Amino acid sequence: MATLGLSDAEREAIERLERDVIRPSMDALVILELSRAPSPVLEKLAADYADKGVKLVRIDVDQDKLIAAQFRVQAVPTVYAFYQGQPVADLTSALTEGQIKSAIDQLLSQIKVGDGGAAPQADIEPLMAMGEQILAEGDAARAASIFRQIRDMAPDDADVAGALARALVAAGEKDEAESILASLPPESAGKPAVARARAAIELASAVPAADTAGIEKRIANNPDDHEARFELAGAKAAAGDRDSAADALLEIIARDPDWNEGAARKRFLQLLEAQGLADPWGRGQRRRLSALLFT
Numbered sequence: 001m002a003t004l005g006l007s008d009a010e011r012e013a014i015e016r017l018e019r020d021v022i023r024p025s026m027d028a029l030v031i032l033e034l035s036r037a038p039s040p041v042l043e044k045l046a047a048d049y050a051d052k053g054v055k056l057v058r059i060d061v062d063q064d065k066l067i068a069a070q071f072r073v074q075a076v077p078t079v080y081a082f083y084q085g086q087p088v089a090d091l092t093s094a095l096t097e098g099q100i101k102s103a104i105d106q107l108l109s110q111i112k113v114g115d116g117g118a119a120p121q122a123d124i125e126p127l128m129a130m131g132e133q134i135l136a137e138g139d140a141a142r143a144a145s146i147f148r149q150i151r152d153m154a155p156d157d158a159d160v161a162g163a164l165a166r167a168l169v170a171a172g173e174k175d176e177a178e179s180i181l182a183s184l185p186p187e188s189a190g191k192p193a194v195a196r197a198r199a200a201i202e203l204a205s206a207v208p209a210a211d212t213a214g215i216e217k218r219i220a221n222n223p224d225d226h227e228a229r230f231e232l233a234g235a236k237a238a239a240g241d242r243d244s245a246a247d248a249l250l251e252i253i254a255r256d257p258d259w260n261e262g263a264a265r266k267r268f269l270q271l272l273e274a275q276g277l278a279d280p281w282g283r284g285q286r287r288r289l290s291a292l293l294f295t
Helices: 008-022 042-047 065-070 097-110 125-136 140-153 157-171 172-184 192-205 213-221 226-238 241-256 263-275 280-294
Strands: 028-037 054-060 079-084 086-090
Touching: 008 054, 008 065, 008 125, 008 140, 008 226, 028 042, 042 054, 042 097, 054 079, 065 079, 065 125, 079 097, 079 280, 086 097, 125 140, 157 172, 157 192, 157 226, 172 192, 192 226, 192 263, 226 263, 241 263, 241 280, 263 280
Parallel strands: 028 054
Antiparallel strands: 028 079, 079 086
């Protein structure tokens, strides 16, 4: 599993989750205890249930702060049960030995520990959140490394492929991003994560020269030079200045919404799609577009 570009703490967090929780849970019920000190009750129950396929893993939230953050630990202890790579129960509210024992008994009655069945995809949400956060902070190379590791865990997940492709585009590896999306099955093409990644690739493909002085001079000489303003929008988007890119595209739409068969509107929507439908900035920009088109 590749770890290039990760800090030591991030590498250890991912490797430990995979090694100590995800893999053992493929044929055992893993009780994950996130705490500051070992729980004698959990240790006793783990020993009592060891021959039934129950394993206890404890993570110190003070030493492994990255893992604690990804699991959004707000109180200690926080206790989860994992089976076949997925969290199957939150045992945090089970405070007494009897309550925890009852919860474990119920889980064991519902699952077949060690049955050798095919394991479902691991719960990757905490790791995806980590990668998205690092990508948002501007470290595309590290984000790509994290998404590559997640893809090792979930090779058929279109959301993971889309996230990796976006990180690669941001890191200047557009060709690899295109290759990853091209390898996906046709039924994944319409998924939001894949569409978002394709929008990012198309924006990157339209990048003009980095020096925009000449383009800006053309616009100053002729404010209706929509081709120049369109090029400026591409340059600003490539530089990460989405506000200036949006302003340039909206100015074209305001002056001539049908210019070049609506190219400015199409590129504007592409810019929003690359940011993600839930992005607050995108929602604000959609309101600006609506104000232009419908008022």
